[in-house]
Amino acid sequence: MPRKPDPTLKPAIVCKVTDHLHSTRIEDVSVRSLGRVLGTSAYPIVYHFGCRDGLIDAVVEHLSGPVLAVCLDPASDERALAEYLVHVFGGLHVRERFLAARLTFELGSVEYLSGHDRHRRLHRTHVETLTAWCREHGACDDEAVRLARGAVLAARGVQWGAVLDGDVDHTDDALRGVARRLAAEIGVGVR
16 A cells, blocks of 8 residues: 655645746646656645646645735725735735736636636625725715726736736736725725
8 A cells, every 4th residue: 555645745845836837837737747846746746636726726825825814994094995905916026926816817717617616706705895895985885896896807907917918017006096096986085
């Protein structure tokens, strides 16, 4: 009977694969190719993650941990809203944040076809967060949802544009602009 892999290897696998994904497209990644990157067979990947997609999801979770931990107080001002958008969608000058954004879009774009909904759930969470902020600042329910959806889509557009162009220098400023426009539509000024 073969010996089971050491479970302490899981974080090391995630880190090594994260490094590999900086220069590799997802469609070029297979369990076998990842095994070669790790200098092992595919067995540890299958044992720890089940499949290639499980490993890629673990990499995205690893990279997105700090973003998922950030909260926006609905009563906060425009500055806090802007910093929330920058923290969640920006910071792409940091190599790991850029990779997280790239993988999120690559995975999210095919998620519907695969029956998964992790990225759609995350998108809805962002919309709900901004909806609560809009309501707190006087928008009625329908308007709050409409404005929140528009702001999240605008922020994602800024992020995706930076990933496509490779120009991340103005991303955070553009996200602050999204916050300014949202606050102006509701009639909230910087306090």
